[in-house]
Amino acid sequence: MKPANSVLSSYGTTIFTVMSALAVEHKAINLGQGFPDTDGPKDILETAARASIEGPNQYPPMMGIPELRQAVARHNKRFYDLDIDWQSEVMVTSGATEALAACLFGLIEPGDEAVLIEPLYDSYLPILKRAGGVPKLVRIEPPNWELPREALEAAFSEKTKLLMLNSPTNPAAKVYSMEELQFLAGLLEKYDAYAICDEVYEHLVFDGRPHIPLMTLPGMRERCLRIGSAGKTFSLTGWKVGYVTAAPELLTAAAKAHQFLTFTTPPNLQHAVAYGLNKEDAYFEDFAASMEAKRTRLAQGLAEVGFDVMDSQGTYFIVTDFRPLGFNGNDVDFCTHLTTEAGVAAVPVSAFYQDADVDHFARFCFCKSDDVLDAAIDRMGKHFGGI
Numbered sequence: 001m002k003p004a005n006s007v008l009s010s011y012g013t014t015i016f017t018v019m020s021a022l023a024v025e026h027k028a029i030n031l032g033q034g035f036p037d038t039d040g041p042k043d044i045l046e047t048a049a050r051a052s053i054e055g056p057n058q059y060p061p062m063m064g065i066p067e068l069r070q071a072v073a074r075h076n077k078r079f080y081d082l083d084i085d086w087q088s089e090v091m092v093t094s095g096a097t098e099a100l101a102a103c104l105f106g107l108i109e110p111g112d113e114a115v116l117i118e119p120l121y122d123s124y125l126p127i128l129k130r131a132g133g134v135p136k137l138v139r140i141e142p143p144n145w146e147l148p149r150e151a152l153e154a155a156f157s158e159k160t161k162l163l164m165l166n167s168p169t170n171p172a173a174k175v176y177s178m179e180e181l182q183f184l185a186g187l188l189e190k191y192d193a194y195a196i197c198d199e200v201y202e203h204l205v206f207d208g209r210p211h212i213p214l215m216t217l218p219g220m221r222e223r224c225l226r227i228g229s230a231g232k233t234f235s236l237t238g239w240k241v242g243y244v245t246a247a248p249e250l251l252t253a254a255a256k257a258h259q260f261l262t263f264t265t266p267p268n269l270q271h272a273v274a275y276g277l278n279k280e281d282a283y284f285e286d287f288a289a290s291m292e293a294k295r296t297r298l299a300q301g302l303a304e305v306g307f308d309v310m311d312s313q314g315t316y317f318i319v320t321d322f323r324p325l326g327f328n329g330n331d332v333d334f335c336t337h338l339t340t341e342a343g344v345a346a347v348p349v350s351a352f353y354q355d356a357d358v359d360h361f362a363r364f365c366f367c368k369s370d371d372v373l374d375a376a377i378d379r380m381g382k383h384f385g386g387i
């Protein structure tokens with residue numbers, strides 16, 4: 001066979017698929033890959049079913065059905081007081097993953113630099129590099145995940161096309177503060193750069209913190225492409241419905257890629273997500289509150305087992321340092337051991353770094369029923385003898 005694309009072929013299978021397969025093989029409780037174990041609201045599912053039966057089920061408009069684009073614009077106004085023109089500033093994509101790819105392929109010119117903050121979601125680097133971009137990586141480090149201001153200043157230059165910012169952050173579970181965002185906004189202004197803002201966990205923010213889109217800061221309205229995901233907001237991760245909000249010129253650039261990547265997204269799902277985004281405030285409040293309670297439940301259990309547990313300010317995830325358990329080996333060894341021997345799957349945090357030198361942290365997912373979380377803690381407690 002002639003060689004496949006060298007950027008993509010240098011990557012293995014994603015860690016989420018690897019750990020989920022191992023969990024199935026060993027009948028482990030899967031706290032690895034991030035997905036809820038119960039589906040989202042029944043009325044949203046019914047809306048999708050009805051829309052599918054009633055049709056039409058033919059190609060929807062390339063930018064998304066008007067109802068969903070209007071709902072995304074209204075959602076931006078309701079939660080962030082952003083005035084968005086649904087016709088020129090909203091695009092529907094097949095998941096946030098496609099949105100990220102469309103923004104990168106649409107904006108990056110080979111040789112452009114992009115600033116990324118590790119640990120980062122696994123699709124960012126391969127797609128950026130495939131687009132010909134040059135990554136400039138900086139790190140936030142556990143346990144406090146503080147913004148490395150000097151490193152960020154050094155990473156930005158005249159060659160910087162954009163920043164990729166994920167808040168709330170997978171896997172660090174950090175929610176960026178106003179002050180941190182102001183610092184980043186200053187760099188974007190100084191170097192005339194854009195930001196691709198991955199805000200898929202926008203409604204999963206805990207302990208009374210606000211989620212602040214970078215786009216709401218002065219001067220950022222024209223620089224940011226804000227990405228959301230119905231999969232996360234409505235606990236329907238298999239649906240893969242995402243949406244991008246951006247000023248017309250930036251959105252047009254992303255749409256140039258979207259039209260050749262997927263072109264469109266299933267119409268019944270778009271109708272149902274439009275319905276979901278129009279739900280009353282109570283839905284969004286209850287959703288965050290129930291996930292916050294699960295966060296607290298799993299964090300307490302993990303601490304009782306003996307892990308050093310990092311603060312989880314948002315997302316589906318908790319990062320733990322497993323060294324206090326006395327395990328000899330790196331994070332991949334630990335997560336494999338945990339899955340095969342203790343019957344609980346987790347994800348090694350080194351998967352979110354380009355170089356696997358941060359190797360003693362494991363990520364656990366808490367968007368599961370309470371009895372599943374309790375059973376996982378019970379298994380780990382028995383295995384490590386901590387409880």
Ligand code: PMP
Pocket residue numbers: 034094095096097098121166169170198200228229230231232237240241242
């Ligand atoms: N970004 C982050 C930070 C994520 O954790 C995920 C999760 N799966 C995605 C993007 C992709 O979202 P989607 O499933 O809508 O493609």
Ligand code: GLN
Pocket residue numbers: 014016017032033034035170
């Ligand atoms: N975002 C999910 C996670 O971090 C996984 C998405 C996927 O499996 N590609 O676990």
